[in-house]
Amino acid sequence: MNEKNRSVGRPRSPAGSTAKGTAAPSQSLTRGLQLLECLAGEPHGMSLSDVAQAAGLATSTTHRLLGTLQALDFVRHDERLGLWSIGLKTFCIGNAFTDSRDFVAEARPLMHQLAEDSGETVNLGVVDDGEAVFIAQVESQAMMRMVVRLGSRAPLHASGVGKALLARMDEAQVAAILHRRGLAGFTAGTLSSPTALRAALATIRRQGYAVDDEEHAIGLRCVAATIHGPDGRALAAISVSGPKARLADARLGELGARVARCAAQISERLGGRAPAAES
Structure with a gap:
Protein backbone atom coordinates (compact mmCIF):
# COMPACT_ATOMS: atom_id res chain seq x y z
CA MET A 1 0.00 0.00 0.00
CA ASN A 2 2.72 2.45 1.00
CA GLU A 3 4.74 1.49 -2.04
CA LYS A 4 1.82 2.24 -4.34
CA ASN A 5 1.20 5.60 -2.72
CA ARG A 6 4.83 6.69 -3.09
CA SER A 7 5.18 9.42 -5.73
CA VAL A 8 6.09 8.08 -9.14
CA GLY A 9 9.57 9.11 -10.32
CA ARG A 10 10.88 9.88 -6.84
CA PRO A 11 13.27 7.13 -5.78
CA ARG A 12 13.83 6.26 -2.18
CA SER A 13 16.48 8.43 -0.54
CA PRO A 14 19.66 6.39 -0.17
CA ALA A 15 21.23 5.94 3.23
CA GLY A 16 23.43 8.91 4.10
CA SER A 17 21.45 11.39 2.03
CA THR A 18 20.42 14.76 3.35
CA ALA A 19 16.85 15.81 4.04
CA LYS A 20 16.66 17.47 0.61
CA GLY A 21 17.64 14.27 -1.15
CA THR A 22 21.20 15.28 -2.03
CA ALA A 23 24.04 12.95 -1.15
CA ALA A 24 25.97 13.75 2.01
CA PRO A 25 29.48 15.06 1.31
CA SER A 26 32.37 12.63 1.49
CA GLN A 27 34.45 13.39 4.57
CA SER A 28 37.73 12.38 2.92
CA LEU A 29 36.98 14.45 -0.19
CA THR A 30 35.99 17.45 1.92
CA ARG A 31 39.16 17.19 3.98
CA GLY A 32 41.32 16.78 0.89
CA LEU A 33 39.86 19.92 -0.64
CA GLN A 34 40.44 21.77 2.63
CA LEU A 35 44.11 20.84 2.43
CA LEU A 36 44.33 22.14 -1.14
CA GLU A 37 42.74 25.42 -0.04
CA CYS A 38 45.32 25.76 2.74
CA LEU A 39 48.23 25.11 0.37
CA ALA A 40 46.81 27.45 -2.29
CA GLY A 41 47.16 30.33 0.15
CA GLU A 42 50.86 29.64 0.77
CA PRO A 43 52.83 29.76 -2.51
CA HIS A 44 56.11 29.05 -0.68
CA GLY A 45 54.82 25.76 0.75
CA MET A 46 53.82 24.59 4.22
CA SER A 47 55.16 22.06 6.68
CA LEU A 48 53.04 19.07 7.62
CA SER A 49 52.29 20.47 11.07
CA ASP A 50 51.30 23.85 9.61
CA VAL A 51 48.93 22.22 7.12
CA ALA A 52 47.37 20.09 9.85
CA GLN A 53 46.91 23.10 12.12
CA ALA A 54 45.43 25.25 9.34
CA ALA A 55 42.98 22.50 8.37
CA GLY A 56 42.14 21.57 11.94
CA LEU A 57 43.09 17.93 11.37
CA ALA A 58 45.30 15.42 13.13
CA THR A 59 48.83 15.23 11.75
CA SER A 60 48.44 11.54 10.87
CA THR A 61 45.22 12.23 8.95
CA THR A 62 46.80 15.17 7.16
CA HIS A 63 49.83 13.11 6.16
CA ARG A 64 47.64 10.31 4.80
CA LEU A 65 45.53 12.70 2.73
CA LEU A 66 48.55 14.59 1.42
CA GLY A 67 50.13 11.27 0.41
CA THR A 68 47.07 10.43 -1.65
CA LEU A 69 47.03 13.88 -3.27
CA GLN A 70 50.75 13.61 -4.01
CA ALA A 71 50.27 10.23 -5.70
CA LEU A 72 47.73 11.90 -7.98
CA ASP A 73 50.01 14.93 -8.64
CA PHE A 74 47.66 17.39 -6.96
CA VAL A 75 50.36 18.34 -4.44
CA ARG A 76 54.13 18.01 -4.33
CA HIS A 77 56.53 17.52 -1.46
CA ASP A 78 60.01 19.01 -1.17
CA GLU A 79 61.74 16.35 0.93
CA ARG A 80 64.80 18.53 1.53
CA LEU A 81 62.81 21.45 2.94
CA GLY A 82 59.94 19.34 4.27
CA LEU A 83 57.38 21.58 2.57
CA TRP A 84 54.13 20.69 0.82
CA SER A 85 52.81 22.83 -2.03
CA ILE A 86 50.28 22.88 -4.85
CA GLY A 87 50.97 20.62 -7.85
CA LEU A 88 50.40 21.17 -11.56
CA LYS A 89 47.09 19.26 -11.61
CA THR A 90 45.69 21.55 -8.93
CA PHE A 91 47.02 24.56 -10.85
CA CYS A 92 45.09 23.44 -13.94
CA ILE A 93 41.90 22.75 -12.01
CA GLY A 94 42.29 25.71 -9.68
CA ASN A 95 42.34 28.12 -12.59
Whole structure:
Protein backbone atom coordinates (compact mmCIF):
# COMPACT_ATOMS: atom_id res chain seq x y z
CA MET A 1 0.00 0.00 0.00
CA ASN A 2 2.72 2.45 1.00
CA GLU A 3 4.74 1.49 -2.04
CA LYS A 4 1.82 2.24 -4.34
CA ASN A 5 1.20 5.60 -2.72
CA ARG A 6 4.83 6.69 -3.09
CA SER A 7 5.18 9.42 -5.73
CA VAL A 8 6.09 8.08 -9.14
CA GLY A 9 9.57 9.11 -10.32
CA ARG A 10 10.88 9.88 -6.84
CA PRO A 11 13.27 7.13 -5.78
CA ARG A 12 13.83 6.26 -2.18
CA SER A 13 16.48 8.43 -0.54
CA PRO A 14 19.66 6.39 -0.17
CA ALA A 15 21.23 5.94 3.23
CA GLY A 16 23.43 8.91 4.10
CA SER A 17 21.45 11.39 2.03
CA THR A 18 20.42 14.76 3.35
CA ALA A 19 16.85 15.81 4.04
CA LYS A 20 16.66 17.47 0.61
CA GLY A 21 17.64 14.27 -1.15
CA THR A 22 21.20 15.28 -2.03
CA ALA A 23 24.04 12.95 -1.15
CA ALA A 24 25.97 13.75 2.01
CA PRO A 25 29.48 15.06 1.31
CA SER A 26 32.37 12.63 1.49
CA GLN A 27 34.45 13.39 4.57
CA SER A 28 37.73 12.38 2.92
CA LEU A 29 36.98 14.45 -0.19
CA THR A 30 35.99 17.45 1.92
CA ARG A 31 39.16 17.19 3.98
CA GLY A 32 41.32 16.78 0.89
CA LEU A 33 39.86 19.92 -0.64
CA GLN A 34 40.44 21.77 2.63
CA LEU A 35 44.11 20.84 2.43
CA LEU A 36 44.33 22.14 -1.14
CA GLU A 37 42.74 25.42 -0.04
CA CYS A 38 45.32 25.76 2.74
CA LEU A 39 48.23 25.11 0.37
CA ALA A 40 46.81 27.45 -2.29
CA GLY A 41 47.16 30.33 0.15
CA GLU A 42 50.86 29.64 0.77
CA PRO A 43 52.83 29.76 -2.51
CA HIS A 44 56.11 29.05 -0.68
CA GLY A 45 54.82 25.76 0.75
CA MET A 46 53.82 24.59 4.22
CA SER A 47 55.16 22.06 6.68
CA LEU A 48 53.04 19.07 7.62
CA SER A 49 52.29 20.47 11.07
CA ASP A 50 51.30 23.85 9.61
CA VAL A 51 48.93 22.22 7.12
CA ALA A 52 47.37 20.09 9.85
CA GLN A 53 46.91 23.10 12.12
CA ALA A 54 45.43 25.25 9.34
CA ALA A 55 42.98 22.50 8.37
CA GLY A 56 42.14 21.57 11.94
CA LEU A 57 43.09 17.93 11.37
CA ALA A 58 45.30 15.42 13.13
CA THR A 59 48.83 15.23 11.75
CA SER A 60 48.44 11.54 10.87
CA THR A 61 45.22 12.23 8.95
CA THR A 62 46.80 15.17 7.16
CA HIS A 63 49.83 13.11 6.16
CA ARG A 64 47.64 10.31 4.80
CA LEU A 65 45.53 12.70 2.73
CA LEU A 66 48.55 14.59 1.42
CA GLY A 67 50.13 11.27 0.41
CA THR A 68 47.07 10.43 -1.65
CA LEU A 69 47.03 13.88 -3.27
CA GLN A 70 50.75 13.61 -4.01
CA ALA A 71 50.27 10.23 -5.70
CA LEU A 72 47.73 11.90 -7.98
CA ASP A 73 50.01 14.93 -8.64
CA PHE A 74 47.66 17.39 -6.96
CA VAL A 75 50.36 18.34 -4.44
CA ARG A 76 54.13 18.01 -4.33
CA HIS A 77 56.53 17.52 -1.46
CA ASP A 78 60.01 19.01 -1.17
CA GLU A 79 61.74 16.35 0.93
CA ARG A 80 64.80 18.53 1.53
CA LEU A 81 62.81 21.45 2.94
CA GLY A 82 59.94 19.34 4.27
CA LEU A 83 57.38 21.58 2.57
CA TRP A 84 54.13 20.69 0.82
CA SER A 85 52.81 22.83 -2.03
CA ILE A 86 50.28 22.88 -4.85
CA GLY A 87 50.97 20.62 -7.85
CA LEU A 88 50.40 21.17 -11.56
CA LYS A 89 47.09 19.26 -11.61
CA THR A 90 45.69 21.55 -8.93
CA PHE A 91 47.02 24.56 -10.85
CA CYS A 92 45.09 23.44 -13.94
CA ILE A 93 41.90 22.75 -12.01
CA GLY A 94 42.29 25.71 -9.68
CA ASN A 95 42.34 28.12 -12.59
CA ALA A 96 38.71 27.20 -13.29
CA PHE A 97 37.83 30.74 -14.32
CA THR A 98 40.67 30.83 -16.81
CA ASP A 99 39.91 27.33 -18.05
CA SER A 100 36.23 28.18 -18.50
CA ARG A 101 37.30 31.01 -20.76
CA ASP A 102 39.56 28.46 -22.54
CA PHE A 103 42.87 30.11 -21.78
CA VAL A 104 44.88 28.73 -24.71
CA ALA A 105 41.99 29.25 -27.12
CA GLU A 106 41.74 32.90 -26.05
CA ALA A 107 45.47 33.33 -26.63
CA ARG A 108 45.87 31.37 -29.85
CA PRO A 109 44.45 33.89 -32.37
CA LEU A 110 46.76 36.57 -30.98
CA MET A 111 49.66 34.10 -30.94
CA HIS A 112 49.08 33.44 -34.65
CA GLN A 113 48.98 37.18 -35.35
CA LEU A 114 52.18 37.72 -33.38
CA ALA A 115 53.92 34.89 -35.25
CA GLU A 116 52.82 36.38 -38.56
CA ASP A 117 53.90 39.89 -37.63
CA SER A 118 57.26 38.85 -36.20
CA GLY A 119 58.04 35.97 -38.54
CA GLU A 120 59.18 33.93 -35.53
CA THR A 121 57.92 31.11 -33.32
CA VAL A 122 55.56 32.13 -30.51
CA ASN A 123 55.35 30.12 -27.26
CA LEU A 124 53.10 30.20 -24.23
CA GLY A 125 54.49 29.02 -20.90
CA VAL A 126 53.56 28.70 -17.22
CA VAL A 127 55.46 28.05 -14.00
CA ASP A 128 55.46 24.60 -12.41
CA ASP A 129 57.74 23.37 -9.66
CA GLY A 130 60.20 26.21 -10.12
CA GLU A 131 60.52 25.76 -13.89
CA ALA A 132 58.88 27.11 -17.03
CA VAL A 133 56.60 24.64 -18.87
CA PHE A 134 55.58 25.29 -22.48
CA ILE A 135 51.86 24.65 -23.06
CA ALA A 136 51.16 26.10 -26.53
CA GLN A 137 53.11 27.07 -29.63
CA VAL A 138 52.70 28.63 -33.06
CA GLU A 139 55.70 27.80 -35.25
CA SER A 140 57.49 30.19 -37.54
CA GLN A 141 57.26 29.44 -41.24
CA ALA A 142 60.97 30.13 -41.69
CA MET A 143 63.19 27.16 -42.56
CA MET A 144 65.48 27.95 -39.63
CA ARG A 145 63.28 28.37 -36.59
CA MET A 146 63.09 27.72 -32.86
CA VAL A 147 60.75 24.86 -31.84
CA VAL A 148 60.10 23.36 -28.41
CA ARG A 149 58.16 20.24 -27.50
CA LEU A 150 54.92 21.03 -25.69
CA GLY A 151 55.26 20.01 -22.06
CA SER A 152 59.02 20.53 -22.12
CA ARG A 153 60.64 22.58 -19.38
CA ALA A 154 63.17 25.39 -19.18
CA PRO A 155 64.97 27.03 -16.25
CA LEU A 156 63.31 30.20 -15.06
CA HIS A 157 66.57 32.14 -14.79
CA ALA A 158 67.77 31.21 -18.28
CA SER A 159 64.69 31.63 -20.49
CA GLY A 160 62.66 34.59 -21.67
CA VAL A 161 59.37 33.13 -20.46
CA GLY A 162 60.97 32.17 -17.15
CA LYS A 163 62.54 35.54 -16.44
CA ALA A 164 59.34 37.35 -17.37
CA LEU A 165 57.44 35.23 -14.83
CA LEU A 166 60.14 35.57 -12.17
CA ALA A 167 59.98 39.35 -12.52
CA ARG A 168 56.32 39.27 -11.43
CA MET A 169 57.00 37.24 -8.29
CA ASP A 170 57.70 38.77 -4.90
CA GLU A 171 61.17 38.59 -3.39
CA ALA A 172 60.29 35.68 -1.10
CA GLN A 173 59.10 33.59 -4.05
CA VAL A 174 62.21 34.38 -6.07
CA ALA A 175 64.47 33.55 -3.11
CA ALA A 176 62.69 30.23 -2.54
CA ILE A 177 63.11 29.23 -6.20
CA LEU A 178 66.78 30.22 -6.24
CA HIS A 179 67.36 28.28 -3.03
CA ARG A 180 65.73 25.20 -4.48
CA ARG A 181 66.80 25.35 -8.11
CA GLY A 182 70.05 27.30 -8.01
CA LEU A 183 71.49 29.13 -11.01
CA ALA A 184 72.89 26.47 -13.29
CA GLY A 185 75.06 27.76 -16.13
CA PHE A 186 74.22 26.80 -19.71
CA THR A 187 76.17 29.34 -21.77
CA ALA A 188 78.56 32.21 -21.16
CA GLY A 189 75.51 34.49 -21.14
CA THR A 190 73.58 32.69 -18.39
CA LEU A 191 72.86 34.87 -15.36
CA SER A 192 74.78 32.87 -12.77
CA SER A 193 74.62 35.14 -9.72
CA PRO A 194 71.62 36.28 -7.67
CA THR A 195 72.78 39.88 -7.97
CA ALA A 196 72.87 39.76 -11.78
CA LEU A 197 69.50 38.02 -11.94
CA ARG A 198 67.78 40.49 -9.62
CA ALA A 199 69.19 43.40 -11.64
CA ALA A 200 67.78 41.79 -14.80
CA LEU A 201 64.37 41.30 -13.13
CA ALA A 202 64.29 44.98 -12.18
CA THR A 203 64.99 45.89 -15.82
CA ILE A 204 62.18 43.58 -16.97
CA ARG A 205 59.71 45.27 -14.64
CA ARG A 206 60.76 48.70 -15.95
CA GLN A 207 60.58 47.91 -19.67
CA GLY A 208 57.68 45.44 -19.53
CA TYR A 209 59.37 42.50 -21.27
CA ALA A 210 62.23 40.04 -20.80
CA VAL A 211 65.05 39.11 -23.17
CA ASP A 212 66.89 35.79 -23.27
CA ASP A 213 70.12 36.65 -25.05
CA GLU A 214 71.68 33.24 -25.76
CA GLU A 215 71.36 32.44 -22.05
CA HIS A 216 70.08 28.90 -22.52
CA ALA A 217 71.29 28.01 -26.02
CA ILE A 218 73.94 29.57 -28.21
CA GLY A 219 72.51 31.34 -31.25
CA LEU A 220 68.95 31.68 -29.90
CA ARG A 221 67.20 34.76 -28.56
CA CYS A 222 63.79 35.18 -26.99
CA VAL A 223 61.59 38.13 -25.99
CA ALA A 224 58.74 37.51 -23.52
CA ALA A 225 56.02 39.26 -21.52
CA THR A 226 53.52 38.12 -18.90
CA ILE A 227 49.77 37.53 -19.17
CA HIS A 228 47.73 38.51 -16.10
CA GLY A 229 44.46 37.41 -14.55
CA PRO A 230 41.68 39.49 -12.95
CA ASP A 231 43.63 39.76 -9.69
CA GLY A 232 46.76 41.00 -11.45
CA ARG A 233 48.61 37.73 -10.88
CA ALA A 234 50.84 36.54 -13.72
CA LEU A 235 49.18 33.44 -15.19
CA ALA A 236 51.60 32.75 -18.02
CA ALA A 237 54.09 34.37 -20.37
CA ILE A 238 54.12 34.66 -24.15
CA SER A 239 57.34 34.82 -26.13
CA VAL A 240 58.84 35.29 -29.57
CA SER A 241 61.90 33.12 -30.18
CA GLY A 242 64.31 32.73 -33.06
CA PRO A 243 67.89 32.80 -34.29
CA LYS A 244 70.03 35.68 -33.06
CA ALA A 245 70.74 36.59 -36.67
CA ARG A 246 67.09 37.56 -37.12
CA LEU A 247 66.43 38.80 -33.58
CA ALA A 248 69.19 41.39 -33.93
CA ASP A 249 69.84 44.15 -31.40
CA ALA A 250 68.03 46.66 -33.57
CA ARG A 251 64.81 44.58 -33.42
CA LEU A 252 64.71 43.81 -29.71
CA GLY A 253 62.98 47.00 -28.64
CA GLU A 254 60.34 46.75 -31.36
CA LEU A 255 59.75 43.04 -30.66
CA GLY A 256 59.59 43.70 -26.92
CA ALA A 257 56.87 46.30 -27.39
CA ARG A 258 54.98 44.01 -29.78
CA VAL A 259 55.13 41.03 -27.39
CA ALA A 260 54.10 43.19 -24.41
CA ARG A 261 51.15 44.54 -26.39
CA CYS A 262 50.06 41.02 -27.35
CA ALA A 263 50.32 39.88 -23.71
CA ALA A 264 48.19 42.84 -22.62
CA GLN A 265 45.54 42.01 -25.24
CA ILE A 266 45.34 38.40 -24.02
CA SER A 267 45.11 39.64 -20.43
CA GLU A 268 42.19 41.86 -21.41
CA ARG A 269 40.39 38.93 -23.01
CA LEU A 270 40.73 37.06 -19.72
CA GLY A 271 39.47 40.02 -17.72
CA GLY A 272 42.97 40.62 -16.41
CA ARG A 273 45.25 43.56 -16.02
CA ALA A 274 49.00 43.96 -16.04
CA PRO A 275 50.75 45.96 -13.30
CA ALA A 276 52.10 49.37 -14.23
CA ALA A 277 55.72 49.48 -15.33
CA GLU A 278 58.19 50.52 -12.65
CA SER A 279 59.96 53.82 -13.08
